[in-house]
Amino acid sequence: MKQETKTLIIQLSLFIVTIITTTLAGTEWQFGRLIFDNSVQWLNWDKILKGLYFSIPFLGILTVHEFGHYFVAKKHKVDVSLPYYIPFWTGLFLSIGTMGAFIRIKTRDLTNKQYFDIGIAGPLAGFVAALIVLFYGFTHLPSKEYIFTIFPEFLQYGHDYVNKLPSNWEVIYLGDNLLFTLFEKFVADPSLIPPHYELMHHPILFAGYLSLFFTSMNLLPIGQLDGGHILYGLVGHKKHALISKGLFILFISFAGIGILNPLILFEEMIITLPLYLLFLYSALNSSFEDKKNRLLAAVVIASLQFLLVLLFPSVEGYHNWLFFGFVIGRFLGVNHPQAEVVKIDNTRKLLGWFSLVVFFLCFSPQPFSIN
Structure with a gap:
C-alpha cells in the first residue's frame, strides 16, 4: 500500500471518529447529561442521533475553515496535506468532541504573501459558514417551552x-459577542430568544457560538496563529x-487579573504567588530568551495585576x-519564521483590516462561566 x-x-478514519465523538458530545450538551450518567435512564438512539444537530454544523464550519487554507495553498502551488481531524471525547466530563483540525504545510520558504493568503483564507471561509449556520439557527428558534422537553422537572418552576x-x-x-448580539437584535424573534444559560441546549446556536469563539x-x-500570519504579511x-510579543503580554496580563488577590489569606498567597510566577515564567518562554528578563517580566506582570485588583x-x-x-x-x-x-497589494491590506473587524465581532472576553 502506498504511503499516500x-x-x-x-485522515478519513480520524474524520469519521470525530463525527462520532462530536455527535456524542452534542447529545451531552443538548440534554445536559453525560453519556455514562447512570443516575437516570435517559439515553436512547433517538437522543444520540439528535447530537447530529450539533456535530454537522460544527464540523461543517471547521471543515470549511480548513479547506479554505487548503485550496488557497494549492492555488499558490504549496505542498499541503488534507486536514487531520483530532477527536477528543471521554464521556466522563463535558467536551465538544474534538480538539480541532490542522493541515500540514510541507513547502518551506514561503513568502509573506503566501503566509497571508493561506492564513486569512481559513478564518474568513469559516466565518461565512458560521454566519449561515447562525442565521438558520436564529430564524428557526423553538418555543420557550422547548427547555421543558429536555428538563420536564423544571416545569414546576416556570421560566424563572x-x-x-x-x-x-x-x-x-x-458569554456575549458583538455578532451574537446583532443576530439577537435584528434577526431573531425577540419572544423566542433563549437566555444564555440555555444556549448549549440549542445545538445549532451552540455550534455557531463555538465557531465564533475559535475563529476569534x-x-x-x-x-x-492565522492572525499572526496575517499580521506578518501586513x-x-x-x-x-x-x-x-506586546499583544501576547497584554493577553496573559488580562487573563490573570484576580489570581493574586489582596483579600486572600496569607497562607494561600505564599502558595499561589510562587506557583503563579512559575506559570508566567514558563508562558513567557518564547517572548524573552534571556532568563533574567523573563523573570523580571513575570514579576512586573504579577505586580501590576495585584495592584490593579x-x-x-x-x-x-x-x-x-x-x-x-x-x-x-x-x-x-x-515569533514567526x-x-x-x-x-502586499491594497486588496490584501483591506482584507487584513477586515479580519480585525471579524475578530472583534467574534471575540467574547468571558466566553464561558459557571455559577
Missing part, C-alpha cells in the same frame, strides 16, 4: 427556573515580532485564557 493511501485512510434550582446545581453561561482565537495576531518580520477589587480577568496563553507562549511561540518579503 495510508495517509488518506488515517434558573433562580429556583437547588444550590448544588451548576449553570453554564455562554485563530485571528489573534500572535505568533503563527507589517513584516520586525514589526510582527514587536506587536505579537487592590485599586479596583471588582476587576477580574478570564482565567481560562491562561491555558491558551500557556500553549501559545510555551509551545507554539509568539522569516519569509521572503514581497509587496
Whole structure:
C-alpha cells in the first residue's frame, strides 16, 4: 500500500471518529447529561442521533475553515496535506468532541504573501459558514417551552427556573459577542430568544457560538496563529515580532487579573504567588530568551495585576485564557519564521483590516462561566 493511501485512510478514519465523538458530545450538551450518567435512564438512539444537530454544523464550519487554507495553498502551488481531524471525547466530563483540525504545510520558504493568503483564507471561509449556520439557527428558534422537553422537572418552576434550582446545581453561561448580539437584535424573534444559560441546549446556536469563539482565537495576531500570519504579511518580520510579543503580554496580563488577590489569606498567597510566577515564567518562554528578563517580566506582570485588583477589587480577568496563553507562549511561540518579503497589494491590506473587524465581532472576553 502506498504511503499516500495510508495517509488518506488515517485522515478519513480520524474524520469519521470525530463525527462520532462530536455527535456524542452534542447529545451531552443538548440534554445536559453525560453519556455514562447512570443516575437516570435517559439515553436512547433517538437522543444520540439528535447530537447530529450539533456535530454537522460544527464540523461543517471547521471543515470549511480548513479547506479554505487548503485550496488557497494549492492555488499558490504549496505542498499541503488534507486536514487531520483530532477527536477528543471521554464521556466522563463535558467536551465538544474534538480538539480541532490542522493541515500540514510541507513547502518551506514561503513568502509573506503566501503566509497571508493561506492564513486569512481559513478564518474568513469559516466565518461565512458560521454566519449561515447562525442565521438558520436564529430564524428557526423553538418555543420557550422547548427547555421543558429536555428538563420536564423544571416545569414546576416556570421560566424563572434558573433562580429556583437547588444550590448544588451548576449553570453554564455562554458569554456575549458583538455578532451574537446583532443576530439577537435584528434577526431573531425577540419572544423566542433563549437566555444564555440555555444556549448549549440549542445545538445549532451552540455550534455557531463555538465557531465564533475559535475563529476569534485563530485571528489573534500572535505568533503563527492565522492572525499572526496575517499580521506578518501586513507589517513584516520586525514589526510582527514587536506587536505579537506586546499583544501576547497584554493577553496573559488580562487573563490573570484576580489570581493574586489582596483579600486572600496569607497562607494561600505564599502558595499561589510562587506557583503563579512559575506559570508566567514558563508562558513567557518564547517572548524573552534571556532568563533574567523573563523573570523580571513575570514579576512586573504579577505586580501590576495585584495592584490593579487592590485599586479596583471588582476587576477580574478570564482565567481560562491562561491555558491558551500557556500553549501559545510555551509551545507554539509568539515569533514567526522569516519569509521572503514581497509587496502586499491594497486588496490584501483591506482584507487584513477586515479580519480585525471579524475578530472583534467574534471575540467574547468571558466566553464561558459557571455559577
